[in-house]
Amino acid sequence: MSFRVRLMALLMLIAVAATAATAWLTLRQVSRQVQESAEADRADIRVIDQRLRDHAVRHGTWDGVSNVLRSLAAETGQRIRIQDETGGHALDSDALAGRVPRPAGAAPPILIDPRPRLTDRPGPVPVPRALVKQSIGPIAAYPRSIAFAECLARSGIEPEVTRDDLGIPVYRGPGGSEQSGSCTLREPSEGEWKAVIDALQMCVEVPLDEASACVDRVFVTRTGTVGPQPLRVFLGALDDAGLMVERKPAVLAALGVAGAAVLGALLLSRAVLRPVKALTAAARSLGEGELAQRVPASGSDEIGELGRSFNRMADSLAASERRQQQLIGDIAHELRTPLGNLRGYLEAIQDGFVEVTPELLASLHEEALLQQRVVDDLQDLALAEAGALTYHRSDLDARDLLTACATAHRALAGEAGVAVEVAAHPVPAPVHGDPARLRQALSNLVGNAVRHTGRGGRVTLRVARPADGVDAADGVGLVVRDTGSGIPPEQLPHLFDRFWRADGARGRTTGGSGLGLPIARQIVADHGGTITVTSEVGRGTAFTVTLPAPPAPRPPHASHTPHKPSTPTAPTAPTAPTGGDGS
Structure with a gap:
């Protein structure tokens, strides 16, 4: 069933339901009004009877009853005409009010006999x-x-x-x-x-x-x-408007509502289907690879919001396509030169132009290891962004993570003349996560800090304090601070981009693969945490990793569902950190 037919059916159903509901409510309202009017008439009759009787008893005669009649007509809104059985004392509230008396209504008169018994x-x-x-x-x-x-x-x-x-x-x-x-x-x-x-x-x-x-x-x-003799009291007039429900106006009103609903359904379906057709054509073109396809999006209704959502989706797909193309270009750029060097040396050795020496083999082996590290980093990043990294979580102390990372980097940092220190923290800092993956993320940050810190500098690892802007309610903060060159403010937004390096002059041997920081951010995000960075040119940079506090221990009787590991990946040595500038 087409959208137009479904929309028409829905609107017609609404119209019929609304018409039926309106008719029912109208009938109920009229019935209630009739009942209330009858109650009001009975109340008026009781008041008129009592007031006239009181006058007759109080005065012993009907003389002066015109004032009572005038007051009753104003109070009840009724046209009142009285007449005794002999035809005397005939008074009419219309005449008393200065109007021409109207013909009496068809209602029977009320008999009022004030004589005592x-x-x-x-x-x-x-x-x-x-x-x-x-x-x-x-x-x-x-x-x-x-x-x-x-x-x-x-x-x-x-x-x-x-x-x-x-x-x-x-x-x-x-x-x-x-x-x-x-x-x-x-x-x-x-x-x-x-x-x-x-x-x-x-x-x-x-x-x-x-x-x-x-x-x-x-x-x-x-x-x-x-x-005072008995009186007959006539209420109402022949031209008084009564409460009645006529069939013809009700039927015409129902038909008018139904016709308006059908006309509105036609106009609405036309107004709705035009942007829907445009969206269908644009979606078909987008599916065929035309990522530049967009639709006009105006108005604040659902159709306008649908158009804007489609355009945002198309923008996201186009941006993803650009990132993918850029990633392919970056990978080709990263691998082309070193692989070309390896091929050149191997061909030169094969042709006998270069003598094989232990130093040359060591250099070629180091170059192969660098390429292997880039490939491993790419695999880790792809798995991390796909949510397929394996995590074996447990309760641990964040101070132990900092100590392990500092120990792993002290040797290389010492050769570069950089001191790696762990600031003391008096109380445990419990976290829940995968120790190996968290060390990998911290190692990327520490290695990045060491590379950007000159000889004589210092890299400090510590548990965050309130002064670092980490609230205890947010979790546990781990700070990696260096005294290096710092990063300009305009470069901070690109810090976690793939293959991006703060210093364009640095190569893979001095600046890392350019993938370490994206990997670290993804690992931390998988643990429910965040990474923030502050930097001041000439004074250093500080990375703050905030991890959520571990969940409260379960009661002894609570059931435990074991972690179901995802697709296993190649093991990553914790002592061989990956990363570099912006990596």
Whole structure:
């Protein structure tokens, strides 16, 4: 399956999933909004019912309810219209707000009946005779109390409301007075008392479970036409926007999202495939050997980063090719002259032009050994860079490494008039590594230092101190310092290049093979360490080898996996150090 098809399939899958998820989330959101709206409507109804009832009970009349209606409409955001059963007290919040009243909605009205009921009395129901006796006063007094409250309301006086033992509202003027302004609370007449008593006589002979209902019917009959009458409350308007989900817009939106996703997939695939095709062509050319091939790399996205990575890879391959060609040229240059000399001498001996003497044989033998050393160094370097050098690691003391290297070089250094010393270190410096390979690396550094130190100079080997910039947390540092000629700063970056020598006038016999320092750096790197160098012209050079501290000892029960050696190589004598300038 092509990249375009896979990309299209992926984007279409994402589009479909996104559309389905959006639809599900929308439906869930709408459902939640509908539920929340219904809860809010129920809460509004509870508030409207309670506030209107409170007004009726507090004032004993619906007079002044317009202020309550206006406040409720502003508080709930509902259009409210009220009307009693007789058609009176018809008020509309739209009209109160100065708007043309809108047609009422289709929702059924809410019935609010603020009239008291004796069935709401607190406490247990007494026996019928006691219940009748207890109900005579409230039934007779309630119409007069309501009339007094209505008079107070018309006069703009706020009545005081209490409830009697049967829960019936009792109205009085300010301070509990029975007269306020032009309003007077009248006592029931004897005829009214008698009419109430006669109406309640029928409730004395009924069973206890029916007595309360009987008394309540008498109360409603005697007081049903006084006080605030039931109201019907209409909420909402015909043009109110409701919550609904229409199919057509949802389908159109889904199709639009899908179409946009497909169009975006086409544009994206085209934008992506163009640099991918360029990368494919460049990679094919690179595989055919055109190392100068590069691709345009712009932008900060993944495609741009891929192009830059390809260009870096191509640069690395080209640099590797140049290094390989340079290495071949360097090896040919290093071997051509000495091998030509050997061939010339051998042909001269064969033709009888040169007499064979012990001195000539010794010279030819030394020249062959030098060539063998170059070849051995090349093999060691190739194995080291390929990670194929054999390492037999063990725990050892770095002071012993320094002592062994100094001992191996003292004889040759003494002939050159150079002193090789090991500075004392009071405590052990433990490291974990291959003693022979580490001696080989240090020997290259020491031999290099001896060659660059004039007669009367000194080469010092010591364990690094804090002043050398080696922290104890970094591991163990080994310093090889000489008092030689030093290396100019501009030559330090090339110090570990193959066949590079600080002094171009030095040959293989005086300047080494030019491979010792690269070999030393690779051996140290294989041990997890680093080599740094500081130099000052005319005062000397210091190489610092930093090796990591040995790992903590394993518990006695821990399993041990033996080291699996890599491909074996030819043995290297520790006392025959390799290296030279930059080697």
